[in-house]
Amino acid sequence: xxxxxxxxxEEYIVRDIDTDDEEMKSFLFSLGCxxxxxITVVSRRRAGCVVSIKDGRYNIDNQLAQAIII
Numbered sequence: 001x002x003x004x005x006x007x008x009x010e011e012y013i014v015r016d017i018d019t020d021d022e023e024m025k026s027f028l029f030s031l032g033c034x035x036x037x038x039i040t041v042v043s044r045r046r047a048g049c050v051v052s053i054k055d056g057r058y059n060i061d062n063q064l065a066q067a068i069i070i
Contacts, residue, residue: 003039004066011039013038013039014035014037014070015069018067018068022037032053038053039051039053039068042063047062048061
């Protein structure tokens with residue numbers, strides 16, 4: 001299941017980052033989004049969603065959300 005199917009307000013554990021794009025993987029890693037880390041969907045937007053990773057909140061687009069496997 002990817003992050004697009006996650007319910008708002010529930011905490012999930014990142015299982016994997018499913019992409020061949022190394023730049024996207026390194027960007028997500030810089031946000032603290034990597035395997036084993038908790039992630040919460042705070043709210044949904046038309047073009048993406050707001051997520052809470054560690055102590056930060058980030059607005060990510062649908063392409064990034066689909067790459068995050070929970």
